[in-house]
Amino acid sequence: MAVHIVADENIPLIDEFFADIGTITRVAGRTMSAADLSAADALLVRSVTQVNESLLAGSNVKFVGTATIGTDHVDQDYLQQHNIGFRSAPGCNAQAVVDYILSALSVLNDSRGQAFTDLTVAIVGVGNVGLLLRQRLEEMGVAVLAVDPFKDPQDVGELVSLDEVLQADVISLHTPLTTDGEHATRHLINAERLQRMKPDACLINSCRGAVVDNRALQQHMLAQPEFEAILDVWENEPELDLELMNRAMLATPHIAGYSLDGKMRGTEMVYQGLCECFGVPVRRKLAQFLPEPGIKMVTFTDQVPMNQALRTAIRAAYEIRVDDGVMRSAMIRASHQGDGSLRATFDQLRRDYPLRRDIPRLKVAVPSKCHDLQDTLKAAGFDVRAK
């Protein structure tokens, strides 16, 4: 049976994984409509497509795959009620988000003349991303506080209350966006909780924009000039609050998870789900398509101070300041153009995002006598070679 697949044009390796399963139609994810699905058996999306009754009613879609970690754009109850198979890509780009946070912390440290180990970092949500971040930071010697009402400390390490977490130097958000129940995360960080943070705390949001009340954050930063925000995600994307962007220490267009490795892993995971749903054998594996990294090795030839070596290695793998600079200049240009330019520019920055690889793909050569440096770089996830 040939499966007709409608796929977001921004999902990589669609032909490589799916061409021998059926026919493929690529459409723009942001503007996908019910008309695009008239002949579809399977739908593959990213986070910018709202998958709900108004998209699916009247279609013959039997499987929906989202090549993303987040699932807040998918009405899973509707899928279940209509017997439509579903697969997301849990953890696919967790490593890329952790790399983003490490690069962000290295910039924060530079601006404050601090080392990684001078900070207490709070992690809100200890799932795939939060737990990997916790492991990396703790092994690097950073003090970590974590909160997660749905997790057992036996599985994810010690947990504290949200009140305690708000006292950390850095608060990094890693929850899904949820709107129901006692622990709903929409506006989890609101004016009152911002008030309870240290005046010079740094809030990092790389999960979903609406987990933070963006207006309250902007006002808080106006009143507390020492407070820093590092923002990858924005309330009402692709709308962007330019005022908030201008106040943020680092601003990026929802690309924390955009490593090649993470995106391709996402495609492989939905491919496996689609094969299972349609009873097709799994013939393709990510390793067939993942290229070798361009930068082969970073070499430290002599004793380098720990913080400097960490910063150099992290930024050789991922330099957040480049993404920040590209976004600011594009958005400022767009703000002088007509209606809709900011939205279009936000999406364009994401569509044309340059190639980036995960930290574990970068080899780092360290003199064999520098044991502490070797250990710390391994803890940060690098492929360390003693020489």
Ligand SMILES: NC(=O)c1ccc[n+]([C@@H]2O[C@H](COP(=O)([O-])OP(=O)(O)OC[C@H]3O[C@@H](n4cnc5c(N)ncnc54)[C@H](O)[C@@H]3O)[C@@H](O)[C@H]2O)c1
């Ligand atoms: N910016 C990006 O490019 C990017 C990339 C990947 C993921 N994300 C986002 O990051 C989120 C986290 O990713 P993940 O893979 O770790 O998801 P996950 O589902 O594995 O983990 C989320 C964790 O948050 C916890 N949680 C839920 N409500 C909470 C609350 N009120 N307080 C504290 N913890 C709470 C859950 O129990 C869970 O452990 C995703 O949902 C996605 O929206 C963004």
Ligand SMILES: O=C(O)[C@H](O)[C@H](O)COP(=O)(O)O
């Ligand atoms: O949820 C995720 O996996 C990430 O937010 C992902 O990077 C979103 O990317 P998009 O689907 O919007 O391209």
